[in-house]
Amino acid sequence: MKTLTQLHEQKSLIHAQKIAANWKYFSDPMLLLILACYFIPMFLGDGGINNFAYCLLWTFGAIGLSAMWGYGGILSFGQTAFFGLAGYCYGVFTINFGGSPVSTWSGVLCALVMCMAFACLLGYMIFYGGVKDVFIGIITLSVTLVFETFMAQTAGPQWAIGAARLNGFNGMSAMPSLSLPAIGAENLLIEGTNFLYLVLTLLVIVYLGTKKLLNSSFGLTLEAIRENPHRAEMLGIDIRRYQLLIFIFGSTLGGLSGILYTVWGSYITPSSMGLTASAMPIIWVATGGRRSLAGAIIATVALLDLSQELVVYGSQYALVLMGFILLFVVMVAPAGLLPTIKQKLFGS
Amino acid sequence: MGCFNLILLESSGMTIVTTVYSFLYQFGDSFAYLALSALGLAVIFGMMGVINLAHGEFAMCGAYVTILTAKAGLPLPLAMMTGSLAAAGAGAILEFLIVRHLYNRLFDSIVATWAVSLITQQTMLIFAGPSIEGLSTPFHSFELGIYSFSTYRALLPFFAIAVLAALYLLFFRTNYGIYARATIQNAQMAKCLGLRTSRIYSFTFALGAGLAGLAGALYAPTITAVPTMGSSFIVPAFVTVVTGGANVLLGVLPAAGILGLIQSSLTAVLGQLAGQIGLLLTVILMIRLLPMGVGNLFNRR
Numbered sequence: 001m002k003t004l005t006q007l008h009e010q011k012s013l014i015h016a017q018k019i020a021a022n023w024k025y026f027s028d029p030m031l032l033l034i035l036a037c038y039f040i041p042m043f044l045g046d047g048g049i050n051n052f053a054y055c056l057l058w059t060f061g062a063i064g065l066s067a068m069w070g071y072g073g074i075l076s077f078g079q080t081a082f083f084g085l086a087g088y089c090y091g092v093f094t095i096n097f098g099g100s101p102v103s104t105w106s107g108v109l110c111a112l113v114m115c116m117a118f119a120c121l122l123g124y125m126i127f128y129g130g131v132k133d134v135f136i137g138i139i140t141l142s143v144t145l146v147f148e149t150f151m152a153q154t155a156g157p158q159w160a161i162g163a164a165r166l167n168g169f170n171g172m173s174a175m176p177s178l179s180l181p182a183i184g185a186e187n188l189l190i191e192g193t194n195f196l197y198l199v200l201t202l203l204v205i206v207y208l209g210t211k212k213l214l215n216s217s218f219g220l221t222l223e224a225i226r227e228n229p230h231r232a233e234m235l236g237i238d239i240r241r242y243q244l245l246i247f248i249f250g251s252t253l254g255g256l257s258g259i260l261y262t263v264w265g266s267y268i269t270p271s272s273m274g275l276t277a278s279a280m281p282i283i284w285v286a287t288g289g290r291r292s293l294a295g296a297i298i299a300t301v302a303l304l305d306l307s308q309e310l311v312v313y314g315s316q317y318a319l320v321l322m323g324f325i326l327l328f329v330v331m332v333a334p335a336g337l338l339p340t341i342k343q344k345l346f347g348s
Numbered sequence: 349m350g351c352f353n354l355i356l357l358e359s360s361g362m363t364i365v366t367t368v369y370s371f372l373y374q375f376g377d378s379f380a381y382l383a384l385s386a387l388g389l390a391v392i393f394g395m396m397g398v399i400n401l402a403h404g405e406f407a408m409c410g411a412y413v414t415i416l417t418a419k420a421g422l423p424l425p426l427a428m429m430t431g432s433l434a435a436a437g438a439g440a441i442l443e444f445l446i447v448r449h450l451y452n453r454l455f456d457s458i459v460a461t462w463a464v465s466l467i468t469q470q471t472m473l474i475f476a477g478p479s480i481e482g483l484s485t486p487f488h489s490f491e492l493g494i495y496s497f498s499t500y501r502a503l504l505p506f507f508a509i510a511v512l513a514a515l516y517l518l519f520f521r522t523n524y525g526i527y528a529r530a531t532i533q534n535a536q537m538a539k540c541l542g543l544r545t546s547r548i549y550s551f552t553f554a555l556g557a558g559l560a561g562l563a564g565a566l567y568a569p570t571i572t573a574v575p576t577m578g579s580s581f582i583v584p585a586f587v588t589v590v591t592g593g594a595n596v597l598l599g600v601l602p603a604a605g606i607l608g609l610i611q612s613s614l615t616a617v618l619g620q621l622a623g624q625i626g627l628l629l630t631v632i633l634m635i636r637l638l639p640m641g642v643g644n645l646f647n648r649r
Contacts, residue, residue, distance in 0.1 A: 078589050125636050134458065138635065142628045142629075142632050146629065149621065150625060316474045317470075319466055319469075319470040320471055323464070323470065330450070331449065
């Protein structure tokens with residue numbers, strides 16, 4: 001029989017474990033790295049800050065792809081399709097409704113909802129239609145190419161939604177930036193350093209959220225499906241539902257990248273959905289490690305930054321290097337660079 | 349055909365014949381393009397289960413070698429053969445260096461061949477420049493009513509059918525064909541019976557690459573060769589292979605026929621863009637409705 005003190009001890013022990021479990025999230029090295037990035041504006045000029053924000057805003061799509069591909073076993077070439085869809089949605093919405101805080105944030109929301117709805121539709125067709133393995137890749141690639149081909153020919157004045165001309169191959173431009181209402185003053189525009197802070201904050205939320213999701217029973221079920229779909233089905237899991245949900249989750253993150261990109265550069269073009277563009281998220285995620293969110297984030301920022309440096313000499317050189325990096329990773333370190341380095345340094 | 353025209357020339361049915369023939373010509377054109385570009389991909393996918401995303405680059409290799417050797421003075425048919433052989437050689441090298449190590453890793457082989465495609469394309473852009481001067485289309489054009497048609501392009505559908513027939517003979521009437529089909533059916537068993545399956549895989553990959561090169565070589569006189577031309581081959585190739593299913597010979601012919609019909613009708617009614625988008629939408633619907641492809645409809649026993 002337990003005495004009262006023993007019971008108290010046990011209670012405080014459980015309490016301590018809970019705190020430790022919560023604390024584990026904050027002692028995650030990747031989270032600390034992201035938090036450290038809040039201090040980066042002290043060391044960079046305006047151009048550097050802009051560039052860093054550009055590299056960071058792609059990480060959402062990479063996180064989404066890593067969740068889909070690494071954890072769910074779904075290789076989607078569609079991240080850029082959702083990227084473009086969300087970008088165009090934000091553009092059409094804000095050009096029609098103006099640059100007030102309410103309008104721009106509703107634009108963000110509207111674009112995300114559009115992405116989710118489209119991912120729902122496409123995912124329903126794919127997973128409930130029994131499409132498997134590489135054929136998922138082919139369908140998503142076809143969808144991406146349909147988007148690009150269609151948007152590239154919308155040059156004429158008849159292609160307009162409200163006040164927003166789609167402008168064909170040249171793409172849409174001049175969307176307003178995001179802003180926040182300020183009391184007794186002009187609206188606070190989210191640009192430069194503020195935009196970087198916004199992206200970093202979103203990244204913290206998305207990173208922790210995705211990590212929690214993938215470590216939950218949902219994530220474990222997903223991994224069980226990836227390892228052996230038939231076994232999972234035998235255990236009574238509706239694999240279609242799980243795959244559909246992770247597809248919607250990952251694709252919407254791709255859309256979030258698209259919105260941020262459109263806000264960042266205030267333009268979006270069809271070529272951001274082309275054959276070469278849709279390879280990029282796959283290159284980053286494969287390089288970083290498809291089953292490592294931290295790897296995907298670091299590889300995305302590092303490879304994008306590297307491409308930006310090389311673009312001075314011509315975009316071909318950057319792409320050739322990306323190709324070689326990808327080939328090297330696939331042949332030598334199929335699990336991705338970060339997991340491989342981790343294993344070399346710390347054992348399994 | 350000519351005789352048929354002469355009779356109708358006197359009646360006022362001439363315009364109808366011209367319209368019908370021009371539609372047939374369009375259909376044949378897109379049929380030939382779909383079938384020829386798909387064959388190489390179909391052989392590699394059907395026989396080995398590898399999705400080769402560098403397929404378009406083999407076609408580019410075939411086209412470039414054809415143009416260069418033809419300009420150096422080689423007769424066109426020989427130049428085309430050199431082009432497809434060069435692509436086959438490149439395929440053998442790629443198989444030896446990369447694809448061989450990835451046979452059991454489907455996703456990795458897709459990603460790796462994509463990397464190869466990216467490297468080849470961009471390296472060509474750096475060294476060969478954005479485009480090279482093409483060849484003039486052989487043969488002349490013939491006229492029918494108010495339209496004029498290119499004889500060469502009118503002959504291509506027949507050539508596509510000839511290549512398909514040759515492949516049929518290769519896979520069903522030769523020793524290699526028997527070995528290859530045995531290897532697909534059960535690689536372990538084929539190995540036990542003394543077949544060198546790795547050699548068969550190498551040869552099959554080279555054959556697929558050579559067929560892609562042949563497609564590039566055949567279209568070399570009709571297009572402007574650019575380093576990024578691969579993507580104009582790989583998209584129709586994928587569409588056809590997916591529609592046809594993994595069954596190489598039984599799939600490609602009906603798939604190219606159906607898709608050619610869809611594309612040429614859409615192009616005739618709504619324009620070229622609708623034709624292209626129609627193709628891509630067809631493949632999405634096709635995977636949804638007939639995941640095994642149309643080839644499978646002919647294969648039910």
